[in-house]
Amino acid sequence: MNACAQCSVRETAICSSLSPEELGALNSLGRHQLLRRGQTMVWQGDESLLVGNVIEGVLKLSSSTVDGREQTLGIIFPSDFIGRPFGPTATHSVVALTDAQVCTFRRSAFDEFAQQHPHLEHSLLQRTLTELDRTRQWMLLLGRKSATGRVASFLLEMAKRATPYAGAGGGAETIEFDLPLGRQDIADLLGLTIETVSRQLTGLRDQGIIAIPNRRAIEVLDMERLESCAEEA
Incomplete structure (x- = not known):
């Protein structure tokens, strides 16, 4: 007990x-x-x-x-x-x-x-x-969403499961987590190539939506914009 x-x-x-x-x-x-x-x-x-x-x-x-x-x-x-x-x-x-x-x-x-x-x-x-x-x-994600939408949706799910984040309107508070999957596993899960996953992560970083301190770590800098990207079809 x-x-x-x-x-x-x-x-x-x-x-x-x-x-x-x-x-x-x-x-x-x-x-x-x-x-x-x-x-x-x-x-x-x-x-x-x-x-x-x-x-x-x-x-x-x-x-x-x-x-x-x-x-x-x-x-x-x-x-x-x-x-x-x-x-x-x-x-x-x-x-x-x-x-x-x-x-x-x-x-x-x-x-x-x-x-x-x-x-x-x-x-x-x-x-x-x-x-x-x-x-x-x-x-639905695999069938209808763009590569950006798939990667953003994946990061959003990881952030929600890694933190007590409760939904939209989370503001600018940074959420940090380690990716449990390597790039190839993420690509397999999302139905993308590893090169596409890497390009999308780089694009989200360059837009200031996320930071990538190292190959496994992710910092979500703007949750609302990440949610917006996750809706891309």
């Missing part, structure tokens, strides 16, 4: 819906797993054995095409839920982009616990629907 009470994502993970007694019962089923950068937690096509909450670090979802190429599908942040409950097979791989800590559960044990606690199932459903909405927005 102490591990759950001290968890940094206790109030935002799906287990936030549980009472102290229920949380203690779930805690007895879980364990903390440490992942090193580049380590694969789940392999696409393997039996779905583990699910869990990300506590620290950033991971990615990826899938392999028939010709062996890897496609980045999404990014997972602290408090996000990973794994495939109520399903026998993992539909994508989960790879650590940074050193990470995950609270994991055997899928079969978690499935049984969730079935006995409908409010946890409800939280899981809400999280799933949120991810579905995000995926639909991403499809």
